[in-house]
Amino acid sequence: MAAAAVRPIRVVIAKPGLDGHDRGAKVIARGLRDDGMEVVYTGLHRTPEQIAATAVEEDADVVGVSILSGAHMTLVPRILALLAAEGAHDVGVVVGGTIPGDDAETLRNAGVTAVLTPGASLAEVSAAVRDAAARRRSAIG
Amino acid sequence: MSGRPLPLDAARDGAERPGEFPYTRGPYPEMYRQRLWTMRMFAGFGAPEDTNRRFRALLEAGQTGLSTAFDMPALMGYDPDHPLSAGEVGREGVSVASAEDMERLYAGLDLGAVSTSMTISGPAPVALAMFVVAAERAGTERARLQGTLQTDILKEFIAQKEWLVPERPSMRLVGDLIAFCAAEMPLWHAVSVSGYHIREAGSTAAQELAFTIADGVAYAEEMVDRGFGPDQVLPRFSFFFNAQIDLFEEVAKLRAARRLWATLMRERFGARSERSLRLRAHVQTSGVSLTAQEPLLNVARTAVEALAAVLGGAQSLHTNAWDETLALPTEESARLALRTQQMLAFETGAAGVADPLGGSWLVERLTDELEAEARGYLDEIDRRGGMVQAVIDGYPQAEIAEAAYAFQQALDDGRRVMVGVNAFAAPDGDEPRIHRADPEVERRQVERVLALRAGRDAGDHAAALDAVRDACRGTDNVMPPLIAAADAGATLGELCDAFREVWGAYRDPGRW
Known part of the structure; x- marks a missing residue:
C-alpha cells in the first residue's frame, strides 16, 4: 500500500455551549496540525446541531469536543445522538476539559472514544485522536 | 515572632517614593x-x-x-x-x-x-x-x-x-x-x-x-x-x-x-x-x-x-x-x-x-x-x-x-516544570469531594423568567423596549431607557436582544 494514498486524519475541533475558554481548543488544533492532521476549528459557541453538521460536511474522522463549562453531560450526549441520526456513528468523539471521573466513565459508556483532562500533553491528545481515527477507518473498511 | 518595628522607607533624596508620580512604588504613600x-x-x-x-x-x-x-x-x-x-x-x-x-x-x-x-x-x-x-x-x-x-x-x-x-x-x-x-x-x-x-x-x-x-x-x-x-x-x-x-x-x-x-x-x-x-x-x-x-x-x-x-x-x-x-x-x-x-x-x-x-x-x-x-x-x-x-x-x-x-x-518538552504534572508526578489519588451544580436550579430559573414575562404589563414593557432600541439607533445615552425597562420587567435576554437587533450579533471568526 502506498503511503501517499492514505488521506491524512481529518479532525473537527469543536466548542459547544456558551463558555469562552478557547485556549485549549486552539493549542490542540495547532498541535494536531503540526502532527500531520487536517484540522477544522468551528469557533466558539456552536450548537450540537452545528457541530454534527460540520463533522459530516468535513467528512471528519474524529470530532474533538472542548468543554470547560461543566455542561458536558448536556451537550456531549446530544452531539453523539445527532451524529448517529446523520448516519455518522462511526465518527470518533474525543472530549477534553474539566470532566469529573464519574462523568468521564458515563460519557465513555455512551460512546465517547476518549476523555482527556487538564495536564494531558499534546502527544497524549494526538495519540487519542489517532486511535479514534484508526477505529473509524477499520470500522468503515 | 520578633516584633521588630519595620523601617518606613529608605528612598534617597530625590528618588521616587510610594504615592508619588509615576506611582511605580504604589498609588498611595502609606x-x-x-x-x-x-x-x-x-x-x-x-x-x-x-x-x-x-x-x-x-x-x-x-x-x-x-x-x-x-x-x-x-x-x-x-x-x-x-x-x-x-x-x-x-x-x-x-x-x-x-x-x-x-x-x-x-x-x-x-x-x-x-x-x-x-x-x-x-x-x-x-x-x-x-x-x-x-x-x-x-x-x-x-x-x-x-x-x-x-x-x-x-x-x-x-x-x-x-x-x-x-x-x-x-x-x-x-x-x-x-x-x-x-x-x-x-x-x-x-x-x-x-x-x-x-x-x-x-x-x-x-x-x-x-x-x-x-x-x-x-x-x-x-x-x-x-x-x-x-x-x-x-x-x-x-x-x-x-x-x-x-x-x-x-x-x-x-x-x-x-x-x-x-x-x-x-x-x-x-x-x-x-x-x-x-x-x-x-x-x-x-x-x-x-x-x-x-x-x-x-x-x-x-x-x-x-x-x-x-x-x-x-x-x-x-x-x-x-x-x-x-x-x-x-x-x-x-x-x-x-x-x-x-x-x-x-x-x-x-x-x-x-x-x-x-x-x-x-x-x-x-x-x-x-x-x-x-x-x-x-x-x-x-x-x-x-x-x-x-x-x-x-x-x-x-x-x-x-x-x-x-x-x-x-x-x-520539560523546559517548563509543573510539579505533579510533568515532574514529580504521583499516581492519581482519590477524587476529592467537589461542588456539584444543583440540576433543579435551571428548571426553577426558567419557571421564574416565564412567570415574570406572564405577569408584567405588556404595553409598558413593549414601550420600554422600543425606547431602548431608539436610543441604540440614535445618539441618546442608552442607560436611562435601560433602567426604565429593567424596572418595567424587561429581562436581560430581551434587552441584549434589543442590542443584537440594532447592531447584529457578533460571531466568532474562529481564527487559530
Whole structure:
C-alpha cells in the first residue's frame, strides 16, 4: 500500500455551549496540525446541531469536543445522538476539559472514544485522536 | 515572632517614593499601613439565593467586599430559557435574568456600605441598570453605590470571548455607561480594565501588561472623543491583573503597569489629577497555574501568587481555591483561600511596608524591561490604527495564541516544570469531594423568567423596549431607557436582544 494514498486524519475541533475558554481548543488544533492532521476549528459557541453538521460536511474522522463549562453531560450526549441520526456513528468523539471521573466513565459508556483532562500533553491528545481515527477507518473498511 | 518595628522607607533624596508620580512604588504613600487591601472573593453559582448565602458566609468569615460571578447565559446575554442556555444555567456563576433576580442576589446586604463588584462586560449596561433598580427598590440611591463593573469589552474580544455585538457598537455602549456613571454614580468604577483573562488565555506577562494598558487607552480615547476632559472620567477607571506563579516578574509587572499608565495618561491626554494618574488594581491569583493533579498543591501556589500581588501593591485581591481546576469552589475551599489572604495580611509582615522590593536590583530591572517590552507593543498597536482596529484585525488574539502554544510545547518538552504534572508526578489519588451544580436550579430559573414575562404589563414593557432600541439607533445615552425597562420587567435576554437587533450579533471568526 502506498503511503501517499492514505488521506491524512481529518479532525473537527469543536466548542459547544456558551463558555469562552478557547485556549485549549486552539493549542490542540495547532498541535494536531503540526502532527500531520487536517484540522477544522468551528469557533466558539456552536450548537450540537452545528457541530454534527460540520463533522459530516468535513467528512471528519474524529470530532474533538472542548468543554470547560461543566455542561458536558448536556451537550456531549446530544452531539453523539445527532451524529448517529446523520448516519455518522462511526465518527470518533474525543472530549477534553474539566470532566469529573464519574462523568468521564458515563460519557465513555455512551460512546465517547476518549476523555482527556487538564495536564494531558499534546502527544497524549494526538495519540487519542489517532486511535479514534484508526477505529473509524477499520470500522468503515 | 520578633516584633521588630519595620523601617518606613529608605528612598534617597530625590528618588521616587510610594504615592508619588509615576506611582511605580504604589498609588498611595502609606499603602497597607493606612488601608489594607480589600479581600474580595469572586463568588457565584446556582440561583440568586444560593449566591446570596455564599456572600453572607464570606462576609461572616471576614471578607471585606463582594464580587459577583455570573453564569454563562448571563455573560452572553441570554435568558435561562434560551436554547443555548441548556445545561449552563447557574453552573459556572449565578443565574440572573431580571431586576428581581438582582434584588434576590443582594437581599439583606447594605449596598451603601459594602462595595460590590460585578464581573460582566457585554451585558454590563443591562446588569448596571438592573443593579440600580434593585438597590433603589431596597432604599440605596444610585449616587451612594460603590463598587466596580467590569465593562471591558475589548478583553472579551481578545481573550474571554463573552460578547454580544461587534466591536464598534460595543465601544459605544461602554462609552454610554462611563458617561452615565460620571454624571450619576460618583462612587462607582465604571470600567475594570482587565488583563486577567488575557493572561489566562496564554499571554506572557509583557503582553498582559501591554494589551491591558492599550485597552485602557482606547476607553480613554472614546471618552475624550465624546468631549469629556480626562480628569472627568479617568478617576473612575480601575484595573484587574493576574498574579501568576513567577514571583518577581509579577511584582515587577504591577509596578510597571502603574508607571506606564500614569506616564501615558499625562503624555497622551494631559491628565493632571492624581486620581486620574494613579492606577488602582484588583488582582486574582492564576487559574491556569493550578493543577488537577495533586490539587492540594494549589494551596501553596495560590499563597505565592497572593504574596506577589501584595508585594506588588494590589488594592484588592481574590485568591483561588485549591479545587477550582475541578469545579467551582466549595464553601470550605473558598474559606481556606480567604484565610490565605488573612495570614498574609496579619501574620507575615508583608503588609507593613509600601513597595518592600523597591530598590532590589532584580525587581527594578524587571520593571524596566517589562515597561520597555510593553511600550514596543503599544507602538505596534498605534501603527495598526489603535487598539479597537487591532482587535478587529485579530492582532492581540494572534500574539496570545502563539504564546499559549509555545507554553504548551515548553511544558511537553520539560523546559517548563509543573510539579505533579510533568515532574514529580504521583499516581492519581482519590477524587476529592467537589461542588456539584444543583440540576433543579435551571428548571426553577426558567419557571421564574416565564412567570415574570406572564405577569408584567405588556404595553409598558413593549414601550420600554422600543425606547431602548431608539436610543441604540440614535445618539441618546442608552442607560436611562435601560433602567426604565429593567424596572418595567424587561429581562436581560430581551434587552441584549434589543442590542443584537440594532447592531447584529457578533460571531466568532474562529481564527487559530
